[in-house]
Amino acid sequence: MRKSDRAAQARRELDRKFAAANVEPIRARPRGGWIRAIRAGLGMSQEALAARLEITGPSVARLEKNELNEAISIGKLAQVARAMDCQLVYALVPNTNLENTVQQQARRVAATTLGYVAATMDLEDQAVEADGLAEQLGRQVRRVIDDNRQWTGR
Numbered sequence: 750m751r752k753s754d755r756a757a758q759a760r761r762e763l764d765r766k767f768a769a770a771n772v773e774p775i776r777a778r779p780r781g782g783w784i785r786a787i788r789a790g791l792g793m794s795q796e797a798l799a800a801r802l803e804i805t806g807p808s809v810a811r812l813e814k815n816e817l818n819e820a821i822s823i824g825k826l827a828q829v830a831r832a833m834d835c836q837l838v839y840a841l842v843p844n845t846n847l848e849n850t851v852q853q854q855a856r857r858v859a860a861t862t863l864g865y866v867a868a869t870m871d872l873e874d875q876a877v878e879a880d881g882l883a884e885q886l887g888r889q890v891r892r893v894i895d896d897n898r899q900w901t902g903r
Contacts (some may be wrong), residue, residue: 753895759794760847773840782816787833801832814886852890855899859889 765840779786788798795809802809810831813822823839830837843850863886893899 753897760851764796764846764848765864767843782813784816784829787835791833798832802829851894851899855893858893858899859886863889
């Protein structure tokens with residue numbers, strides 16, 4: 750199996766998983782952060798969480814601030830989650846499906862390449878009709894993806 754075929758298969762599998770998951774309700778972090786929201790929901794003070802983590806109360810405040818500033822490590826977040834009897838669920842959730850992202854990026858690369866070719870042909874008085882250009886673009890997009898050049902542009 751070619752590398753591009755394996756990548757396409759992986760995209761399809763991940764796209765199916767993301768389509769089946771309902772992450773919308775938790776996509777947006779609570780205003781004060783997840784640590785603070787869960788801690789408050791449990792009725793747990795910063796001092797109580799600090800005791801469970803074997804750190805100081807001000808350190809918990811720093812953890813909560815670091816979460817909001819995206820400066821907390823995944824390991825530390827997992828440790829905090831365990832201290833609150835939670836499980837850290839870590840995921841990168843695409844804004845659109847992966848296939849769409851790859852197609853759009855390949856189209857940009859292909860359009861840049863074809864734009865250069867079309868301009869050159871135009872200069873040589875060999876302009877390509879719009880229908881022909883769309884067909885060439887489609888072929889070029891497939892080539893870019895097959896060659897896995899959508900991210901390098903080469």
